[in-house]
Amino acid sequence: MIISVTSLKGGVGKSTVSTNIAVCFAHMGYKVAIVDTDTNMSSVHWSGLRGDERPSVAVFGITDSAALRKNVKRLEEDYDVVVIDGKPTISKLVSTILLLGDIVIIPLKPSGLDIWATEQFLEKYEQAKTLKDVKAYFLLNEYDENLTLCRESKDALKDFEIPVLKTTLKTRVAYKEAIVLGDGVFEYTDYKAKKEMRNLTKELLDLSQAETQ
Numbered sequence: 001m002i003i004s005v006t007s008l009k010g011g012v013g014k015s016t017v018s019t020n021i022a023v024c025f026a027h028m029g030y031k032v033a034i035v036d037t038d039t040n041m042s043s044v045h046w047s048g049l050r051g052d053e054r055p056s057v058a059v060f061g062i063t064d065s066a067a068l069r070k071n072v073k074r075l076e077e078d079y080d081v082v083v084i085d086g087k088p089t090i091s092k093l094v095s096t097i098l099l100l101g102d103i104v105i106i107p108l109k110p111s112g113l114d115i116w117a118t119e120q121f122l123e124k125y126e127q128a129k130t131l132k133d134v135k136a137y138f139l140l141n142e143y144d145e146n147l148t149l150c151r152e153s154k155d156a157l158k159d160f161e162i163p164v165l166k167t168t169l170k171t172r173v174a175y176k177e178a179i180v181l182g183d184g185v186f187e188y189t190d191y192k193a194k195k196e197m198r199n200l201t202k203e204l205l206d207l208s209q210a211e212t213q
Helices: 014-027 042-049 065-078 092-100 112-129 148-159 173-179 191-212
Strands: 002-005 032-036 057-061 081-085 103-108 136-140
Touching (some): 014 042, 014 103, 032 065, 042 057, 065 092, 136 148, 173 191
Parallel strands (some): 032 081, 103 136
């Protein structure tokens, strides 16, 4: 299974989501790899901090579209789950990331800027859909249902054809603390963050299994 995590906007949590779902899959016994496509190489750096006693998550840095297409297909032969950590860009790379994913996750935070960036992203999404039936889903990050802005942002997404994942991620210090240790929140001390990521991983598995039936 290939999971693409992508957005045209920076700072929405692509690397955080990528590393955390990879860790969850690894703890479930899957052989997992991350492909980091951003030039800042956040996931690659994270892997260098990861302790040897933790379940293995291989991380590869690939920033070229053609190389990404060729190597991800090769990695799929050796790994059960390949997570593509996307780059905020409108280049050909985004189209490649969309087309490679069996499931595409689009993280966004509840703000007007993220909604506007999503409108630009949909142009790439529509182009990709002419070549493949792209299974994309919005993931609300730093979401608080008690805040009006969050609820309004969620409602605004109903105008798009892309569904919203049931799982939402809250604003938690654990996500920031775990990543600088090379961990995932599944391995960390915040039970609520661990539960969120476990729910997200299970939802992705359920979606994947539904697509293959």
